[in-house]
Amino acid sequence: MSTSLHQAIMAVDGVTEVFPARNLWQRLPGRAASLLQRNNADADDSALVEVRDLGGRTEAAVRIGVSSDARTPEVVRAVAAAIRNHLSPADVSVKVTVVRIAPARGAAGV
Amino acid sequence: MSMPHDVFECGHTLEELSLYLDTGEFPDPPHLESCPECRSGLDSLRRLSAAGEELFANDLAAAGSGRDDWMKDILANLTLELRPGRSIPLHSDDPADTLSETEGSVIALVRSVADSLPGAVAGKVRLEGDVTVPGEPVAVHVDLAVLFGHPLMPRAASLRQDLATALARHTELNISAIDITVTDVIDAPREEL
């Protein structure tokens, strides 16, 4: 694959972050919040996208952050499509959970 | 010197005086003004109490400020779990997919919209109603602290509008009401903000 799944998800308009699949922690503002953000194109997708076998069908689950400027329902639908697209021809069901809605990194504001 | 169960000539005890200092309760309050033993006992206890306050003030000063390195180090070592709350569904074109947002993300969104109002700081935010069922009516409750001097009524109206817009943009919730309660008026010098 020329691009990772992580890149494919981040390429979706309105996505600000992809979070690790397990154990969501946050640090206090003084520390770098980028612990939760991967910029590396070679990021290990398995840590970001949890893939489970549900009675024969594979489910790919991911947690994302959405920009406050975007429309969240549209973004999650686009992310689901991007994941399905990336993993095709495998027949997967997709689970997308928004855990954060905030200004994109580098934008003015909190 | 008396022990707590020893009885003064007047029939009262130092334990009773100790209780009196803490709670204001005493079987026979007028007695305290006239009895020399009781008054002496109270004086001693009050001197001790003052010394205790001085000790506390000393200990507190020695403990430093909340902005010092020791606190920074403690805070830097804390990892705090996100609070996702309930799962709020979002419509999916593909029935096999599960799309949702956490209640925590929506509450944080409401909080940030309220915070962006000048002179306002959001407190507790609550989504009332079953947010896990699409179409179910949901009432949004926001506690607000407002800086003294900022007009409340027009602010509440514009905030309600801003919140309705943000919730329509980021959720598919059926918002039945947006209820803003000003719980505190903060009296702070303008320069502090």
Added chain:
Amino acid sequence: MRDQLDVVPDAILAGRAADGDTAAFESLARRYGPHMRASARRLTGSYADADDVVQEVLVQAWQQLDTLREPAAVKAWLLRLTGSRSIDLLRRRRNHASLTGPEDDQPADAVSPGAGPETAVVAGAGITSLKAALSALPEEQRRCWVLKEINGQSYDEIARTLNISPASVRGRLARARITLVREMEDWR
């Protein structure tokens, strides 16, 4: 926004933190951290242990904040947790000491008074004599006194922290005060 939170009442901060706002939680920690530290130091007698207690209390506080029924009472709650954890630590330390021998149970950085002439000049004779008298109190009386005078707890709260009855608290506190008064007057 972070500094803005510093002027905001406890209940607002507690509400935000219960919702998941770490900046508000940090603000609360900074606001009451020094008091918690002073209390833990006085109870455990150790600077290092006190900081451990403060950190553990903050972790527990984050986890349990959304169960707090009275957000405005968050300060008293934090101090109550500090008292409990400090006493738990003392209990563990004593159990450990009984295995390793009595000479090991006094922490190297003991806060306990041992007033020398230099201390008297710096701290004032009143505090010095109080510290000395405090260190001579039986442990169970000292705890009651510290929880009352340093943590500012009520009889009921102290009773819950120490797992004794409010009547026992009243008795121990009275005995502590009488002993302290006597000791301090001997000093003069």
